Amino acid sequence: MHLLTLIFGFVLLPKAHTLTCYECVPGHSGTCQNKAIECPLSGQQCGALRLTSYAGGSKLAEVNSKSCALAPECVEASINFGISKTVINSKCCNSDFCNDQPAPVPSKSIANGKKCFQCKGKDCTATLNCEGTEDHCISTKVTAGGESITMKGCASKLVCAPEATAMSKTFGAELSCCQGNYCNSASSTSAGLLLLVAPLVSLVVLS
Known part of the structure; x- marks a missing residue:
């Protein structure tokens, strides 16, 4: 009986610790549709990412995506060449379908x-x-x-x-x-x- 319980525990444990999130992969038009996915790894969170490119101080392009993400992937980052800059802004959360909204617009950098x-x-x-x-x-x-x-x-x-x-x-x-x-x-x-x-x-x- 104890062995059977242990086996069921190993089988069901990953399911008990994974989230169901929205996945949204942008196409050629830059837009995407939400679909539900089960995160494949324990410890993954629901994430939303916004990538914004600027040229000469004006916004050039913006891409939004959603998926499961590990904690180190939930970051703010940028690469800046003066007249050209790309900003990565992602937001993660820990409940099912909590990534229903896009990642926030990046705050003004100082x-x-x-x-x-x-x-x-x-x-x-x-x-x-x-x-x-x-x-x-x-x-x-x-x-x-x-x-x-x-x-x-x-x-x-x-x-x-x-x-x-x-x-x-x-x-x-x-x-x-x-x-x-x-x-x-x-x-x-x-x-x-x-x-x-x-x-x-x-x-x-x-x-």
Whole structure:
């Protein structure tokens, strides 16, 4: 009898500790429909994510998604190249279908005292004041049309995680991060097409 109880306990335990959440994967139009899913892992929460890209201070694009998420995935982060910035804002909760609303709109970021180099045209000696959770300096290099494009700026720790760095190489990009003011060297490079970073970050975050 005790053995039977133990077996049923192992079979039913994962079910007892998983949530049922909304999943919403955006299509080509950027919109999506909620559908119910059971989280596959114990400890996952219901999550909603909003990814917003800005160019020249104006909102360029916004993508919302929902799914099951682990606690480390419930974060606020951004990658900032001065005239181009992408903000990741996610919200998680611990009850069935609690992610019925989109993730909140990111709050206005304020300078945090960290300073990194950014590129303006061919000159990469300009100062960029990092904002919000941006605690790393970043340097990226993308090859497009046979030309190597370098971008420098500020980034949050999440963007500099080993997983994100490895993923960026899949898309033909090199990404390096460092801590310390102006640690992302001020060498001059070719002019950067800064908006390339928006789809790159989208692929890294939503994959």
